[in-house]
Amino acid sequence: MNYSQVTSCICIPKAILLQPKTNWTSSKSGNERRAGHWTHVPRNVNMEGLRSGYLFPEISIREHEHIQKNPNARLIRLGIGDTTQPIPDIITTAMAEHADGLSTTRGYRGYGAEQGDMELRMAIAETLYRGTGVKGKEIFVSDGAQCDISRLQMLLGSNVKVAVQDPSFPAYIDTSVIVGQSGKLEEKSGKYSDIVYMNCRAENNFFPDLSATPRTDIIFFCSPNNPTGSAASRQQLEQLVDFAKTNGSIIVYDSAYAAYISDESPRSIFEIPGAKEVAIEISSFSKFAGFTGVRLGWTVVPEELKYSNGFPVIEDFNRIVCTCFNGASNIVQAGGLACLSRDGYQAVCNVVDYYKENAKILVEAFESLGLKVYGGKNAPYVWVHFPGMSSWNVFNEILEKTHVVTVPGRGFGPGGEEYIRVSAFSHRENMMEASLRMKKIFR
Amino acid sequence: MNYSQVTSCICIPKAILLQPKTNWTSSKSGNERRAGHWTHVPRNVNMEGLRSGYLFPEISIREHEHIQKNPNARLIRLGIGDTTQPIPDIITTAMAEHADGLSTTRGYRGYGAEQGDMELRMAIAETLYRGTGVKGKEIFVSDGAQCDISRLQMLLGSNVKVAVQDPSFPAYIDTSVIVGQSGKLEEKSGKYSDIVYMNCRAENNFFPDLSATPRTDIIFFCSPNNPTGSAASRQQLEQLVDFAKTNGSIIVYDSAYAAYISDESPRSIFEIPGAKEVAIEISSFSKFAGFTGVRLGWTVVPEELKYSNGFPVIEDFNRIVCTCFNGASNIVQAGGLACLSRDGYQAVCNVVDYYKENAKILVEAFESLGLKVYGGKNAPYVWVHFPGMSSWNVFNEILEKTHVVTVPGRGFGPGGEEYIRVSAFSHRENMMEASLRMKKIFR
Incomplete structure (x- = not known):
């Protein structure tokens, strides 16, 4: 297994495919250890904590x-x-036209806003968040949900405690480990010591027993869920928002599969009254519009969401986006806008x-x-x-x-x-x- | 100043434009402090450490x-x-054709490799790193240099000491602050206590006096330099590589402006013998091909580069790329490939x-x-x-x-x-x- 040969597979933890089997911290023969120059830079201990993934x-x-x-x-x-x-051609045509335009004086564009084009942000708000109170300026356009999860973790830092659904999409836990929130991996249980695992199985309708869930700062919650395919009902999400409010927690709600909802389940956490004070929502064009390789997503950070000192989370997230990201490709954003047109x-x-x-x-x-x-x-x-x-x-x-x-x-x-x-x-x-x-x- | 109105400007620290002037940690009147719900989630102390930027x-x-x-x-x-x-139309045509192809069964592509298409990685190696020994599999294609700087910082974590050129592109310091490497900002000097500032002014030919520079784990070095416009000579870079080797440091070399070199100055740190054991190079299509809004860059992590325990840095960087990133847009990568064709x-x-x-x-x-x-x-x-x-x-x-x-x-x-x-x-x-x-x- 070599990092240059690995094929892509977002929904199983690709990264795990790459973990070397060599135990680098174990002692080796002097010759083997000392081949070539070694720097004196310490390996990040958090990286060492990532599970080595012999499973995947x-x-x-x-x-x-x-x-x-x-x-x-x-x-x-x-x-x-x-x-x-294939992506519907009304959308690919919009991207092709934008690309062609970049070769003209009139159509050329340099840097766009890091937060995304306001027209696209407004279109997302109006098309996908109508009636929820989510505003265009609360929407940050990105190159995908997975990227936004890691930027969010960079924002939160090591000093928060997180809960995840079990089972869950591995990026929540892996990024927790990387930023130093997770504690140690307990080999026997397969769980990290400082992460709260919220069991979601058929027995509990794939929704955690909140009465038995300890308080955490952050609650990662994915609905419709990857992998269980279960969507939380309105009543369940009301419970979740209530739980977060009572505990002073922030829900990081992953709605990447919202377009697949067929019943009355909410497509956004912001359909729940009060959610703007306790939730961030991460979403994506990947599964909604076949943009897995085209790369486009967004994150909603409501203005109402505050840290324990009253500081608005949106201000820090904006700073992260401006410092660690430079906006999604303008060609791709033109495609995103086309997805939200009536015909698109x-x-x-x-x-x-x-x-x-x-x-x-x-x-x-x-x-x-x-x-x-x-x-x-x-x-x-x-x-x-x-x-x-x-x-x-x-x-x-x-x-x-x-x-x-x-x-x-x-x-x-x-x-x-x-x-x-x-x-x-x-x-x-x-x-x-x-x-x-x-x-x-x-x- | 509002995060929704800020216009884009990569080469001055945009993020700083967004820092609120309110001092949120200062005590306020009870009413003002308590408007609306506040979570109990602590604000990341590192984010609090970012300079508030009344200057910019x-x-x-x-x-x-x-x-x-x-x-x-x-x-x-x-x-x-x-x-x-405008971008030359041989390049925009390649992107438009790729976009159009996505609407066909034959041309559709889902997830690509997170590290980038191997054809593009090989083309970068062969066109821009010929004779340096840099291999395609050591090149990680990204959505831009600024994004890669933050991913690198996530990789390195808080427990490393960094040096930067002074003056320098602000992203190095800002990301250092965010991951917790910087120490406190000393208002008087305008410097962070734990960052080493390497003075680069006309008096020293814009190259640091290495004999007076303390050892750090990481040395951020940008050549041709933003903002001074100075390119380090071969002899200077040999000194730098030697300095890093002696100290066991890693150079993070930013060559985003390499295409502008007119004289014999090296276009890559890897033109210097031995650099593969001590350097990472971050670069970009932004200023090279007018891709500032299109978004494409790359990072070279040589296989020879090792942490102090002998673990290859490339393995951890690969893991970061797979966990925190999902590959650059396939449309944009098609444009990158066209840039590296003979006519492009x-x-x-x-x-x-x-x-x-x-x-x-x-x-x-x-x-x-x-x-x-x-x-x-x-x-x-x-x-x-x-x-x-x-x-x-x-x-x-x-x-x-x-x-x-x-x-x-x-x-x-x-x-x-x-x-x-x-x-x-x-x-x-x-x-x-x-x-x-x-x-x-x-x-």
Whole structure:
């Protein structure tokens, strides 16, 4: 495994694929240790604290081994949550035209505002936050949600305590470790000592038992959830906001999959009254408009949100954005604006519907096998329960028998054990074929 | 001054424009303090340590006041270092075609590698690092140099000591403060207690006296320099590499203006033998190809570079890139690749030559006034000395008498006093006009 060869896969922790297996702090023979010049710069102890992730490289390794053993099998990859469908041409045309314009005196643009073009910020506010009170100037356009998570962590620093859902998207924990919030990894439990893990499993409707959750400064909360595919209801989010308010906490709400909501679940935390005083929202065009490789996201920091000394969080976040970021690409922002035009919005919703139809096919296939299936309705992920089984064993068996790659739930934290995540991001024919194979082999 | 209204200006510290004037930690009346809900989340003490920057908002304020007083004056802005010339259409066409392709099944791409497309990484290595031993896999493509500086600081953490040139581009110090390396700001000197300031003025040929420089873990070094416009010679860089090697330090070398070098000065620190064991290089397409708003840069982390425990820095930087970043926009990377094609490279060099011609006009104008002028030959910045004068007073006088906006050197650190920086990034007619006004008024 080499950092130059690693293929991309946002929804499993890519970074983990890269962790070297060598234990650099262990003692080695003098010669081996002393090859070449070493600086006297200490390695950041926080970086040393990142889990070494022998678990996840296994997906790539096992996939690779499977191909070696079965050279004629047609592998279907439903592991990685990566969009596959073309971007509607009303949007790509807007980007192409902006790019072309940059070669003209009239169309050329240098630096834009680090916070994003005000027209785009206003369009996001008016299209996606109508009625919530979120203003354009509270929206910071970025190059993606994952990047904003790390900028937020830089903002917060090491002296805060965080809670995460378990299972959860790994970036919350990994960035916590990097900035020094996490404490030590306890090998046995697979948990960091200073992070609060909020169990979210079928037993509690994938919503944490807040009465048993200790107070933290920050609560990372992703809805619709990656990986469980569950969207929190209005009532649940009201509880969450109330909990944060009582405890003086800040919710960092990740709504990257909001476009997939089919029912009455809120698409933004700011649909909940009072949320502007206790929440930040991170979101993205990646899964909404197929911008995974194009790169565009945003973060909402309400003016009402204050630190314990009364200082507005938005002022510090703005400072971070101006110091550590220089704005999203102007070409890409033109695409974002096109996504929010009437026709553009309709076109991206059609693509979202395509993936949602894929998800239905997956749900139906796993349910037909008598399994309990979650997610898929409000999210592009299907979360399948195999009671009492190791998620790794399930992953293996599916791969071996059907040549379909999934993700073992354990990779998203201890709370993901017994589950696998199956992604609806693929072409329809792959869904049909994967579904057919499942039914044929496991029924 | 409001974060939603701030205009962009990368080369003076924009962030500083945004620092609120309110002293939030001072005691206020109970009512004022307690308006609305306050969380119990502590503000990051490092953020509190950022200089409040009453100095820099002054540029905008004075510019604004000047316009109010002189509504008919045609202001010429040579303050901000922002590109103004169109991007050659061979490059914009490549981006437009990539964007158009994303609407097709064949051309659609989802997530790319976080480190950048290998084709682009190889092209950077072959075009810009030929003969240096830098490999494609040591190059990490990014959304810009400023973003990479902050990611590097996240990598290094709080437990390292840094040195910066004085004067210098403010992002090095500001990010040092944010991650907790800087110590306290000493109001009198304008310096942070734990940062080493390496004086770079005409007296020492804009190169630090290394025999008097204490050891630090990290040495930020920018050449060609922003703001002084001075490029370090091969001999100077050999001294620097030697100094770093002896001290076990890491040089973070910022070569964002390398394309402007006209003489034999090295364009990369990796032209110096042994530099791969002691240096990281950050660079950018912004000033090289007019990509200030398009966003593309890169960082070179050599495999040979090791921490004090022998762990390769590249492994940790790779982990940071994968956890905190998700790759530069694929559309923009297509443009970067086009910049490095034979015809594309020639075309961007022509634009660089245009700005260099601008710089010559500025140099000639200030020299004709009997002033000592530095920079302009290997950089798009002209650094003009006004011995014994306050750089703010000089800024004011030029603005009042000629309606030309510059940057007072003091804004780049205490070492910038007595100087002003004048940017060559503008249309030719502005250069001619500014030059004419200077000569007319001050001769």
